Amino acid sequence: MRDEKSIERLLEIFVTSVCIAEQYSVALKNAYKDAGYRVEMEAFTQSLRREGDVSFSDSLREIRKHTARVARVITFYELDRLPVDALDLPSLSEAIPVLHASIIRAFANANVPFRDAFREKVTSATDSRRFERYFDPGTAPCLDAFRRVQENTACPFAPPARLWGAPTYDATQSVRENLRNCLPILSSFTRVAQREVLDGFVFAFPVQVFGGDVADLSRLLKTFISFLMANDPAGPRTIVRDEVLSPDWHFSFAGEDYFVNVLSPRYGNDHTRYTHGVRDYVFVVLQPDASFHARIPTERSEETRRNIREAFENIYQGYEHQNLEAHRFILPASHADTSVAWYDAEEYAEVIGGYTMPPDVE
Known part of the structure; x- marks a missing residue:
């Protein structure tokens, strides 16, 4: 019955x-x-x-x-x-x-x-609008902006990637306040990504606020990494230069290792971190190691990396492979330039409604 x-x-x-x-x-x-x-x-x-x-x-x-x-x-x-x-x-x-x-x-x-x-x-009229979420990171507005990069990059894993995104940046708050609002979502993403095989978490920072050249990116990334490390649910810690420069250092959050990929409209169309016509945002993409391991078998990792480099070279976006993990986060504007020492940059200081340099007010 x-x-x-x-x-x-x-x-x-x-x-x-x-x-x-x-x-x-x-x-x-x-x-x-x-x-x-x-x-x-x-x-x-x-x-x-x-x-x-x-x-x-x-x-x-x-x-x-x-x-x-x-x-x-x-x-x-x-x-x-x-x-x-x-x-x-x-x-x-x-x-x-x-x-x-x-x-x-x-x-x-x-x-x-x-x-x-x-x-x-x-x-039905009553059910079609019932299941709206206050903020859905799987449909975050920054993913719409990032889609042009995702669809046009030479990386073969980008177009089908399953991504979450941060809330729209609020310029009336400081960078740390914006990042603090993202902590619960990023923690949830880490847990979900390990089981559902999600590929990345996207942050979009307005160029109008942060700029986009290598020096600007360095200050932003130093603040970004420093804040997440200090607020890591797996245990707070600080950036130690000698540790960052060690061959086995990886950025981690909530127990998951992440590769950090920084893209800017200031890079030219012959650069791997080119934003493909998106002019308003600098993107910081956190890519969990769990995704790499799920998508790329260990025995094929070197072959896959070689194929990806060749794909970029075929569209005139060749790049020099950086030996240290930290030096792969932000790439220099030109291959002839030295590695970007973002870890030596000054962080943004906290003030209501914005930031000052140097960071002498907390």
Whole structure:
């Protein structure tokens, strides 16, 4: 037996989980394929028709179990509360397709056409605007600005990259105040990226505020790195020059190593950090090591790096490989220039509504 309220609740769960997948940059089509399900809705529902004598109440119990599992994953991502079953906890890419399959199977057991009910639900006037998030880093405005870079760079991994972005920079606040507002989102990104294989977190800093030449970028990056290190949930620390210049130094945040990629409109179109016509922003992109390891097998890492350098050289954007990790964050304007010592730059000082140089007021 089934009732209309239960059917309505199942639709609520399905639609909400689709919105959750969107918010956490879960590619549902790929997730369905990885789970062994058909991607097309019609084929998906047909493949999950009534199976044996499973009752509707049994189906509901199965759905409760899968819904609770999704909820535990979200609790971990948002609140950093490690569940008891953390080691066995799936990613949302794994958990949501299983939840969807159980819901569609319940509809089949109840003899209710899922496709028609779902279409009516998502097109209704009351539901079409219900699932807006106060700020969704997966659809941050800075990602729209960055898309031109993403689509035109010679890096083959950029176009399909799954990115989150910071809130729009508020010029009425200091750089540290802006970064402080990003800390919870960046912490959540770190947890999500390790399980959902996200590829980068984008910050967009206005050129009108910060400038864009190498000296400007150095001051900005020194302030940026210093603030994140001082507010690292894995343990606060400071920039130590000798450590930064060691061969094994990597920038890390919340237990994840990140490569820091700085792009500026001041670089010419023959430079790898060219912004492809975006003139208003300097981009700082944090790329988690977890993404590199997931996308590039260890045995192919050198070959992949060589192929990427050749791709840039083919569009006249060749570059000299910097030996130290820190020297790869900001590249010099010309290959003939020395490595950029951003770690020696003076930080921006904190004042209400802006900043001063040198940083003598905190």
